[in-house]
Amino acid sequence: MGYLKLRIDRIFGIRGSALGRRGALARARDIVFLGTAALTLFGCRLDMHVQPKYLPYAATNFFGDGRSERQPVPGTVARGQLRLDELMFTGKENGVVSNRFPFPITRADLERGRERYNIYCTPCHDYTGSGHGMIVQRGFPQPPSYHIQRLRDAPVGHFFEVMTNGFGAMYSYAARIEPADRWRIAAYIRALQLGQDATLQDVPASERAKLTENSAGQPAGSSR
Numbered sequence: 001m002g003y004l005k006l007r008i009d010r011i012f013g014i015r016g017s018a019l020g021r022r023g024a025l026a027r028a029r030d031i032v033f034l035g036t037a038a039l040t041l042f043g044c045r046l047d048m049h050v051q052p053k054y055l056p057y058a059a060t061n062f063f064g065d066g067r068s069e070r071q072p073v074p075g076t077v078a079r080g081q082l083r084l085d086e087l088m089f090t091g092k093e094n095g096v097v098s099n100r101f102p103f104p105i106t107r108a109d110l111e112r113g114r115e116r117y118n119i120y121c122t123p124c125h126d127y128t129g130s131g132h133g134m135i136v137q138r139g140f141p142q143p144p145s146y147h148i149q150r151l152r153d154a155p156v157g158h159f160f161e162v163m164t165n166g167f168g169a170m171y172s173y174a175a176r177i178e179p180a181d182r183w184r185i186a187a188y189i190r191a192l193q194l195g196q197d198a199t200l201q202d203v204p205a206s207e208r209a210k211l212t213e214n215s216a217g218q219p220a221g222s223s224r
C-alpha cells in the first residue's frame, strides 16, 4: 500500500514540486503502471457483462427487415403447444360448445377440481357457487349463481370456455390453470350444481332411510 501511495503521490506531484528529469520519467512509468493495473482489475470483468447478443426486439441492420429475431419456419410448433384436440383446448367440437368431457372424470379428478376451484374461484363465486365470495362482499361485481337455470342447462364446455377466455368482468384463467385442470373444475361445478338441486330420487335407495331419519329431527349419527 505504501508503495502504491508513493507512486500515486509522484504522479500527482504531491511530493516535491521540482521533479527533475528522473522524476518525470518515473512519473511516466507510474502512469503506465497504474493504467495497466486498472485495465487488469476492471477490464477482465467485461467478458460476462457485455455479451455480444441482441436483447428481445432489438434492432439490427444485419438483416434486411431490421429485426434481430427471425420468423420461425412456417408450421413451427413450440414444445408443448401442439393443440390438435379441439375439445380439450377449446371446449368445442366442430366449432360448437360441447357437453362432453375430453377425458373420463374420476373421483380423483373431482377432488383435484374441488381443490383448484376452492383456490381460484371461491374468492368471487364462494364455496357453493352462489356468487357471494369475499371479493364480491368487498365490492367486486357479483357473478351469477351457478344454480340459475341458464347455467344448469349450459354445456360443460361453456365453463371451460369462461375459464379459458374470461367472461365480461371476469378475467381469463388460462395462464394460471392448465387445460386439464380447467376441465376438472368444470366437473366440480357440475357436482356443486347437483348438490344444490338434488332430489330424493338421486340418493341411492340404501341411503334414503338415513335422510328420512334426519328429517324426523335427529341429527345424523345420533341414533343409537
Ligand code: HEC
Pocket (backbone or CB within 6 Å): 117, 120, 121, 122, 123, 124, 125, 135, 140, 141, 142, 143, 144, 158, 159, 162, 163, 167, 168, 169, 170, 171, 173, 177, 185
Ligand atoms: C375476481 C372474481 C372472480 C373470480 C376469482 C372468478 N370469477 Fe367467474 N365470474 C366473475 C364475474 C364478475 C362474473 C360475471 C361476469 C359478467 O357477466 O360480466 C363471472 C362469471 C362466471 C361464470 C358465468 C358465465 C355466464 O355464462 O354467465 C362462470 C361459469 C364462471 N364465472 C366461472 C368461474 C370459474 C370456474 C372460476 C375459477 C377458475 C371463476 N369464475 C373465478 C368473477 C370471478
